[in-house]
Amino acid sequence: MEKKTILLADDHALVVEGIKKLLTAQYDVLDIAEDGNQLVQLAKKLKPDVIVSDISMPIMNGINAAEQILSSGLETKVILLTMLPEVKFAMKALDIGVHGYLLKHAAPEELLIAIKTVLMNKTYITPTLAADIMEAYKSGKREEYDPLNVLNARQRQILQLLAESQSIKDIASILNVSHRTVEFHKYKMVEILNLNNASELVPFAIKNGLG
Template sequence: MKKTVILADDHVLVAEGIKNLLAQQYDVLATVENGRELITAAKQHKPDVIVSDVSMPLLNGIDALHKLKEQKIDAKVVFLTMHPDVKYAIRALDAGAVGYVLKHSAAEELLTAVEAALAGRTFITSLLAAEVMEAYRQGGDKGAADPLAQLSPRQHEVLQLLAEGKTAKEVANIMNISSRTVEFHKYKMIEVLKLDNARELIKFAIENGLAATNPN
C-alpha cells in the first residue's frame, strides 16, 4: 500500500506540479491552500507525510505545525518553500519539521526528503545544510538571530492576520477569541518588540516573512 501525503500550497499551479511529482510514488489525499485548511485535512485524513509551504494565508505553515503538534497529529512534515534564509529553516526544525526543501530544488530533493521523513531521518536542502548545522552548533544564538522568537505562536497567528489586512473583529472571528484579546495581543507585541505603533508592527511582520504577502 502506498504511503499517504497531504500537500499545502496557496499557489494553484505550483501545487499541481508538486502533486504530480509526489503522485509518482505516494497517494496524495488532499491539496489545501492555507494553514487552517491543512489542520482540518490532517485531522480528517491522518496522512503519513505533510508537504507544506511556509508562507500561506490565514495561518503560515510553521504555526500550523505548532498546532498539529499540540493536537497530537504525528504526520511527518516537510517544508517546501522559496525562503533560502537559514532562519526560516531553523524555525521549521524547531517547530518539529523533518525536512526543508527549496522549491527550485524540488525535482531533485523533494522525493528524497519525503523518503527520509518516512525513514525517521531529517533532510535539509544542500544549499542550507551547513548553515543550519552551524546555527545549531552555536546553540543559544539561534533565538537572538530571529526576532520572531520573542513572540508566542498565538501572537504569530494574530500578527499574520493583522498584516494580511484583517480588522481586529475579523481576526477575533477567525481565531474564535474576543476583539479585546486581539487588541491585547497587538499592544503586547508592540511592547515586547519595542516598537512605537501598530504600523511598525505590520512592517515588522512583513519584513520577517510572517505575512503571506511576502514571496513564498
C-alpha cells in the same frame, strides 16, 4: 503494497497541482489545504503519513501550522518548502521538530528524496542550507534566528493576519474571537516586541517572514 499518504498545503493552485502530479505515481495524495488553519484541521482528520507544506500561507503560516500539528501527537512527518533561503526560518522549523526542509525552486527529484528520507525516520535538509544551518547551531546563537519566539501562537497568528492587511473586524471573524481580544493582543505585541507603536507591527512581521 499500500501507498503512503500525503497531504499537501499551498495557496498557489498551479504550484500545488504540479507537486500533486509529481507525487501521485508513488503516493496517495489525500487532499490539498489552502491555508494554515485548514492544514491543521485536515492533518488531524486525515492523519497522513507525510505533509508537504509551503511556509508562506494565509491565516497561519506553515511553520506555525506545523508546530500545532507536531505538538498534537500525530506521527505525521512534516516537510516544509520555502522560497526564502534564510537560515533563521530553517532554524525555527527544525527547532519545532519539522522532519524536512527544502527550497521551492529545488529540482522535483529533491522532494522525492526528502519524502523517502523522512519516511525512514531521518531528517532531510536541503544541501543548499545544510552547512549554514550546522554553523548556526555550532555558534550557539540560536535566539537571534527566532525573533518571534517571544510571542505565543495566537499572537503570531494575529500578527500574520495584520501583515496580510486584514482588519481587526476580519481577524476577529477568522479566529472566532472578539474585537477586544484582537486589540488586546495587538497592543500587547507592541509591548512585548519593544516597538514604539502599533504601526510598526506590520513592517516587523514582513521583515520576519510573515504576510
